[in-house]
Amino acid sequence: xxxxxxxxxxxxxxxxxxxxxxxxxxxxxxxxxxxxxxxxxxxxxxxxxxxxxxxxxxxxxxxxxxxxxxxxxxxxxxxxxxxxxxxxxxxxxxxxxxxxxxxxxxxxxxxxxxxxxxxxxxxxxxxxxxxxxxxxxxxxxxxxxxxxxxxxxxxxxxxxxxxxxxxxxxxxxxxxxxxxxxxxxxxxxxxxxxxxxxxxxxxxxxxxxxxxxxxxxxxxxxxxxxxxxxxxxxxxxxxxxxxxxxxxxxxxxxxxxxxxxxxxxxxxxxxxxxxxxxxxxxxxxxxxxxxxxxxxxxxxxxxxxxxxxxxxxxxxxxxxxxxxxxxxxxxxxxxxxxxxxxxxxxxxxx
Amino acid sequence: xxxxxxxxxxxxxxxxxxxxxxxxxxxxxxxxxxxxxxxxxxxxxxxxxxxxxxxxxxxxxxxxxxxxxxxxxxxxxxxxxxxxxxxxxxxxxxxxxxxxxxxxxxxxxxxxxxxxxxxxxxxxxxxxxxxxxxxxxxxxxxxxxxxxxxxxxxxxxxxxxxxxxxxxxxxxxxxxxxxxxxxxxxxxxxxxxxxxxxxxxxxxxxxxxxxxxxxxxxxxxxxxxxxxxxxxxxxxxxxxxxxxxxxxxxxxxxxxxxxxxxxxxxxxxxxxxx
Numbered sequence: 001x002x003x004x005x006x007x008x009x010x011x012x013x014x015x016x017x018x019x020x021x022x023x024x025x026x027x028x029x030x031x032x033x034x035x036x037x038x039x040x041x042x043x044x045x046x047x048x049x050x051x052x053x054x055x056x057x058x059x060x061x062x063x064x065x066x067x068x069x070x071x072x073x074x075x076x077x078x079x080x081x082x083x084x085x086x087x088x089x090x091x092x093x094x095x096x097x098x099x100x101x102x103x104x105x106x107x108x109x110x111x112x113x114x115x116x117x118x119x120x121x122x123x124x125x126x127x128x129x130x131x132x133x134x135x136x137x138x139x140x141x142x143x144x145x146x147x148x149x150x151x152x153x154x155x156x157x158x159x160x161x162x163x164x165x166x167x168x169x170x171x172x173x174x175x176x177x178x179x180x181x182x183x184x185x186x187x188x189x190x191x192x193x194x195x196x197x198x199x200x201x202x203x204x205x206x207x208x209x210x211x212x213x214x215x216x217x218x219x220x221x222x223x224x225x226x227x228x229x230x231x232x233x234x235x236x237x238x239x240x241x242x243x244x245x246x247x248x249x250x251x252x253x254x255x256x257x258x259x260x261x262x263x264x265x266x267x268x269x270x271x272x273x274x275x276x277x278x279x280x281x282x283x284x285x286x287x288x289x290x291x292x293x294x295x296x297x298x299x300x301x302x303x304x305x306x307x308x309x310x311x312x313x314x315x316x317x318x319x320x321x322x323x324x325x326x327x328x329x330x331x332x333x334x335x336x337x338x339x340x341x342x343x344x345x346x347x348x349x350x
Numbered sequence: 351x352x353x354x355x356x357x358x359x360x361x362x363x364x365x366x367x368x369x370x371x372x373x374x375x376x377x378x379x380x381x382x383x384x385x386x387x388x389x390x391x392x393x394x395x396x397x398x399x400x401x402x403x404x405x406x407x408x409x410x411x412x413x414x415x416x417x418x419x420x421x422x423x424x425x426x427x428x429x430x431x432x433x434x435x436x437x438x439x440x441x442x443x444x445x446x447x448x449x450x451x452x453x454x455x456x457x458x459x460x461x462x463x464x465x466x467x468x469x470x471x472x473x474x475x476x477x478x479x480x481x482x483x484x485x486x487x488x489x490x491x492x493x494x495x496x497x498x499x500x501x502x503x504x505x506x507x508x509x510x511x512x513x514x515x516x517x518x519x520x521x522x523x524x525x526x527x528x529x530x531x532x533x534x535x536x537x538x539x540x541x542x543x544x545x546x547x548x549x550x551x552x553x554x555x556x557x558x559x560x561x562x563x564x565x566x567x568x569x570x571x572x573x574x575x576x577x578x579x580x581x582x583x584x585x586x587x588x589x590x591x592x593x594x595x596x597x598x599x600x601x602x603x604x605x606x607x608x609x610x611x612x613x614x615x616x617x618x619x620x621x622x623x624x
Contacts, residue, residue: 052520072523073531079524085517089539098535099525146525 001064003028003186004049004154009058011041011048011210018044020210021058026154026188031180033189035197036207037233042190043158045207049188050156051075062153078147079156082163084139086131092142093118093127099150117145120179137168144176148183157189161196173199194234198222206230228339231265237296237308241265241335246305253280254329261337268310270331270345273297273317279324283307285317299323383593391589406594413591416598419577423599425488426563426573427556430495431549434503437496439545442507443537447516457508460501468498468561479566486567494566495556502555503548510544511537547613550606554614557603574599 002025011019018041026032034042047053049060051072060068067075078099086095093114094101100110118124121141131139140160147155160176161169177200180187191197197204198218206213206221206229214226218234225231225239232238244250244258251258258264276282281301289296297309297317307325317323334343357365383391385402410416445453475494476485484490514537522536538545560575567576578599581592607614 050520050524052523072520073526073528077524079521081517081521083515083517085515085521087518087522087536098522102526102531102535146521150525 001061002026003030003063004188005059005061006049007059007061009045009048009060010056011044011053012056018210019048022210022212024205024212024215026186028186029184031187031189031200031202032205033191033197033201033203034205034207035191035194035233036213038192040207041210042192042207044210046079046156046158046188046190049154050077050079076153077156078150078152078154079158080140080143080147080160082159084131084143084163086139086142086146088131091128091130092123092134092145095131095142096145096149098146113149113151114145117148120148120182121145136164137172140164140172144179148179151185153186155185155187157187159191160189161191161193176200195236198234204234206233224341224344225265225333226341228263228265228335228341231333231335231341235267237268237310239265239267239333240271240307242305242307246303247281247301248303254327254332256329256332256334256343258334259336259342262342263335263339265333265335266307266327267331267345268296268308270328271307271309272326272328273299273309273311273315274324274326276322276324279326281325281327283323283325285319285321285323287319288315288317290314299325301325380593380596383589384597386590388588388590391593406590407598410591410595410598414577414580414595416577416595419572419574420598420602422488422491422567422571423557423573423575426491426495426571427553429488429492430499430556431552433492433496434499434552435545435549438500438503438507438548441504442511443533445504445508446511446514447519457505460504464501472565475562476565484566486569486571488571491563491567491571491573494562495559498559498562499552499555503552506548506551507541507544510541510548513544514540543613550610550614554603554607 004026006022006024006026009019009022010017022045034045036042044053048055051067051070055068058068059066062075062077087098090098096114096117097110100113114127115124118127121144123138123141123145126134126138126142131142134142140163143160157176161172164172173196176189180200189196189200201218203215204218204221205215208229213233214221214230216224221230221234225234228241232241241263244262244264247253247264250264254264273279283299283301285297286300286306287298289298293312295311295313295315297311297315299307299309301307309325331345332343333341333345336342382398384406385404386397386400387403387405390397390400445457479485479490479494482490484493518540519532519536522532527535557573558575559573560579563571563573563575564579567573572580578592578596581588581595
């Protein structure tokens with residue numbers, strides 16, 4: 001049995017079923033990321049686990065103990081909030097030691113743990129400051145420190161990087177990954193950013209409309225999405241998905257049968273651009289995004305289907321140029337009319 | 351052009367002083383009269399310069415036991431403030447942090463009870479006080495004061511608690527705090543300003559309360575408001591003594607208000623200005 005077991009978890013706010021029966025097992029030491037578009041219920045699910053919302057139906061079992069109806073204060077979980085939620089009237093040290101002081105730990109134990117956490121997070125010079133005297137990144141580290149000090153059973157992160165600027169976000173992401181590697185603590189992390197999900201997670205849980213769309217390792221989701229939603233949610237730029245009849249003789253071009261009313265999905269790296277005559281399909285360039293290391297080229301075919309192609313070289317093309325498109329049939333994903341996967345791309349050589 | 355340029359400084363100063371004097375004039379007159387003899391007090395034209403006397407104050411204490419009324423005022427004000435806080439703080443907490451669709455309506459309803467003239471509830475409350483033996487008791491007055499102040503207290507505390515980000519409370523819950531711990535370690539220190547100004551206002555309102563103390567108390571539980579009223583009858587008006595009694599009644603709360611005006615003003619903005 002898993003370390004944390006979610007069994008048929010449901011939550012309704014008013015008339016809206018926000019969480020529609022979630023079954024999931026999380027193993028000890030695992031880093032699990034809940035990802036999905038806004039409103040998919042990922043934060044609500046985290047708050048249900050935290051005990052900040054009550055579970056309407058289902059069961060939550062942590063380490064063999066049923067915690068479904070237990071108040072937050074008794075669950076032995078620590079949470080890092082998006083807004084940091086530091087206690088503004090306490091020093092950094094007091095913020096970090098608050099839980100231990102409530103639990104009645106001795107002063108020597110508290111001091112030792114706070115010192116250790118502060119050292120790990122480079123907060124030693126700031127222990128006597130109040131949160132308002134810290135920068136956003138430092139506040140974030142205090143919030144993480146507050147969680148570490150407690151050695152909880154599970155760390156819960158609710159979009160912890162959303163309030164940081166892009167540079168700091170990347171840096172803190174790496175720090176969180178290192179921290180997890182060093183501490184080995186079970187972690188549940190909520191984000192709407194699929195790059196965070198891909199880089200941090202052992203396993204990613206993709207949510208939509210209060211339901212799980214797919215659970216898997218980051219590369220499983222990338223290579224073998226269960227449906228069109230996951231296929232397009234994971235990966236930037238997103239997978240090109242076009243109706244089978246949007247391209248003339250698409251089946252012939254790909255050499256495979258597409259389900260009736262179905263869709264073809266091709267990652268941007270699976271589409272090569274050639275001279276018009278050499279292409280399987282002809283089109284013209286709409287827009288070029290030169291990012292330095294890679295170049296994204298937006299192309300429309302003569303029949304109006306739109307594709308993004310990614311290449312690692314710089315391009316001599318410019319907007320308006322005619323080009324040919326060549327698809328890599330081995331890398332094509334096929335979806336039926338309901339968006340379920342009918343065929344995934346051939347496994348990549350790892 | 352900024353607003354301060356519209357009128358020259360001199361005009362603004364003069365008008366501010368005129369307005370202030372107009373508002374404070376009755377109070378100044380009362381202070382003057384309190385130090386006159388009864389004869390001087392009714393002289394026409396009134397004297398602005400005279401030899402002040404303290405005899406009125408001594409007589410007020412002698413004739414009607416000022417200290418007893420002052421004690422009653424103190425007990426009912428403090429009592430109703432504490433009782434009010436005990437009820438209003440949990441109410442405001444639940445409305446600020448566990449909002450429902452009806453929270454707004456409940457708040458409006460509470461405030462609307464302040465729109466009703468108190469005299470409308472006089473007969474029922476009088477009968478209730480009488481049958482429960484609370485007439486002319488400090489307990490009875492304290493309860494009535496509390497009830498009349500509760501809507502304002504809940505409103506003020508509600509707006510001060512609402513400024514506390516709910517995630518901070520959630521964080522404390524995750525850190526293992528019970529409701530009491532949450533209150534003691536988070537709400538109390540962060541809501542101190544609101545709690546202080548609410549208590550101050552409630553003290554002032556209870557101290558100044560006249561309607562209920564005149565109607566529900568007489569000799570035993572009478573507050574200073576009842577003391578002042580007693581000087582307008584039955585022997586006729588004794589202006590100097592009436593003024594002395596009034597001065598003694600308002601002095602403590604004026605001094606108190608002077609020292610706490612910053613907190614009071616902050617509380618009365620209802621959280622609109624931070």
